[in-house]
Amino acid sequence: MRTHQLVLQWIEGQLSSGQLALGGRLPAERSLAEQLQVSRTSVREAIRVLEAMGVLRAGVGSGPEAGTVVIADPTAALGSALRLHVATSHLPVKDVVETRVLLESWAASRARPESPSLAEAARLLEEMDGCADTEEFLALDVRFHLALADAAGNAVVSAMMGSLREAIQEYAGRLTGNLPDWDATATRLRAEHRGILAAITDHDGSRAAQLVAEHIEGYYAEAGLGSGA
Amino acid sequence: MRTHQLVLQWIEGQLSSGQLALGGRLPAERSLAEQLQVSRTSVREAIRVLEAMGVLRAGVGSGPEAGTVVIADPTAALGSALRLHVATSHLPVKDVVETRVLLESWAASRARPESPSLAEAARLLEEMDGCADTEEFLALDVRFHLALADAAGNAVVSAMMGSLREAIQEYAGRLTGNLPDWDATATRLRAEHRGILAAITDHDGSRAAQLVAEHIEGYYAEAGLGSGA
């Protein structure tokens, strides 16, 4: 057992037992090192790992915003992990897209029409109508899909969805360059978005799932998944 | 930009560009520190993060087994991340189970009957028949479900499946204590496993998916998900 893992275990124990909760502050690095009888280096290595996992956030300076506090950002952890393994070609982009279709279809079929996330999604659609910039459009698109996922009310699915999107974001961005006519594509995407939202509002979960699957697969097909990169 | 993140970027770049591939060896920590003009501490922090992500493995000593080498264990990264966030009560166990049902059902419906993973799954079932120990049975059960997931041929789904299982493994272990009659449950599980496998072999994906969903939900319902913990 390496030293920093001992620190990891201690912190995880504090989290499990509830003695360290969301928003709580970890003891200062020097203090924690002394308390656990290890070097500050080992404490820092453990904190670094938890930071990468989206569990902690380190802040310099003094005052309420400073110090190392407990956060909850599961998407960050899953996202960077997936991105790294995609980088090693161990996780094919094809599988990532396929999984995204699976999760998003499920979320669409389960989305509750009265969810506040859907109102947010509708608002994002309005914003996308008056948006000429490609990059800004894509950023709004990401938020729209995340809002749809949130509407299903499953935090794990939402986190995984977001992480999948993050993992292939750079890849997807390159794909848009393959598109023959961006304006036409954007118009089509807007229409498809509205169709999905309407299906959910109509309590037609299976139609919504079907539309989402076609929406995602259609985009990657048009942009040339498999032919490029 | 913090120093260790610079190291992270450098390594990720090496991975993306293919100059560092699976099984490849990272330069020695001291050497890499000098090369990137940073301290060994920062290099170590970056390596620690990638180790937690299942991308690297550090080995002491000398020779071919030593040094820091590139591995590919996405399940480890996703698993510990999920486990930590479950520990902070940010990801409800209910959502984890629900997601597991979703992924496993999909995998069962897509499993290719001729996949070698299915042969492995069948072998595991044989082993479970002659297994009286509860803990050993559960370990084999995990491997059985992972083999089923592998048979669908989607690495991302397999990794997520395994990580979900890992994240609630301790929780599930505690649940078995709630069971009124373990022997009866084990017998039922064995029968259900065979049913699932048969459905896949018969090319009946939808029946396999249905059986898997009932199999998982039934277990957690019997063990008292929601009533306990």
Added chain:
DNA sequence: TTACTTGATGTGGTTGGACCACACGCCTAG
């Protein structure tokens, strides 16, 4: 010649100490 011992070498693991930049909050001078 063969087999064993022994040391050199190189790896990550750990430690302590030092210094920096930063941000807050008190405390003093105006």
Added chain:
DNA sequence: CTAGGCGTGTGGTCCAACCACATCAAGTAA
């Protein structure tokens, strides 16, 4: 009462050293 400076505590970074471990090569004894 206000405005500025400075003390204090935080994480961020670096360095130099030492340890444990595993291998490999040279040397030695059989």
